[in-house]
Amino acid sequence: MCGFISGAMSLVGPEQEGRSVVAESRRVLYSRVLGLSAYSRCATTNRDCKVVNRGSHTPLTKSVMRRLRNDAGFSLIEVIVALAIMVMLAASITPTVVNYLDQQRVEKSIELVGQLLAAAQEFENDVNDWPQQLVFLTRDVTSTEDNICGGNLDDDANWSGPYLLRSIPATGLPIFIGRANNTILRTPATGGAAPIIQIVVPNVRYEDALAIDDILDGDGVSTTGQARWTTEVASSGNVAFFYYTYVLPANEC
Numbered sequence: 001m002c003g004f005i006s007g008a009m010s011l012v013g014p015e016q017e018g019r020s021v022v023a024e025s026r027r028v029l030y031s032r033v034l035g036l037s038a039y040s041r042c043a044t045t046n047r048d049c050k051v052v053n054r055g056s057h058t059p060l061t062k063s064v065m066r067r068l069r070n071d072a073g074f075s076l077i078e079v080i081v082a083l084a085i086m087v088m089l090a091a092s093i094t095p096t097v098v099n100y101l102d103q104q105r106v107e108k109s110i111e112l113v114g115q116l117l118a119a120a121q122e123f124e125n126d127v128n129d130w131p132q133q134l135v136f137l138t139r140d141v142t143s144t145e146d147n148i149c150g151g152n153l154d155d156d157a158n159w160s161g162p163y164l165l166r167s168i169p170a171t172g173l174p175i176f177i178g179r180a181n182n183t184i185l186r187t188p189a190t191g192g193a194a195p196i197i198q199i200v201v202p203n204v205r206y207e208d209a210l211a212i213d214d215i216l217d218g219d220g221v222s223t224t225g226q227a228r229w230t231t232e233v234a235s236s237g238n239v240a241f242f243y244y245t246y247v248l249p250a251n252e253c
Helices: 002-034 059-070 076-127 206-216
Strands: 173-175 178-180 185-187 196-205 227-229 238-247
Touching: 076 173, 076 196, 076 206, 076 238, 196 206, 206 227, 206 238
Parallel strands: none
Antiparallel strands: 173 178, 178 196, 185 196, 196 238, 227 238
16 A cells, blocks of 8 residues: 555656646746746646736837837938938038148159159269150160250160159150150250250149149249249149259250
8 A cells, every 4th residue: 555655656746846847937938038027826736827917018028119119210300410410521521631632642743753853864874865755764765866955865875774663655654633744845044044854744733733833842933943834724724734844953965
């Protein structure tokens, strides 16, 4: 008899324990996932859990609804305000950026033309003549080619270039303010003035001409100094020709 009771108890014990585990699992599931707030005592009994809800929305469902509302997007007023702020920021930043880019174009142009003049000076040191064309700085020359005065090059065999490590098209060298002409101009000495050579850049913005003059000469005069330009200003706001002027140390060709 005792054995039978003991066996019966051993059979009932695991079943009761399994029910407790199921009930506990239900309680954890409801409390953590569904956010329901009150439960009947069902951890150790076989009765179904009776849930008491504290209202139509639990804290969890309220939180979910708030997130859904927040994720629904922006209102029309919010979008308009954001766009207005972006427009105002762009309006305040754009002039500064444009001015900076213009200044960079001018400075890079001056630097590049300085490299051209330095290369021409090296050419003259070797060949004893100034080159008539910028392309002479990048390739070997012959005695039948002209110097800046129109005569033949004297010491073409002494050419030891290239003096400029960039290709120069026949149409001229692109620089940041325009395209420098391939032909170098020379103005002979007159009235006691020293001869000059000039690198010409056609169709330059008037503002760029003034900015270059401000850096090189600082006088705003178009007829003297390193930066010179034609006084005629086209309807587009460009000068017809801009001249980077270099004064020769002597009456040389």
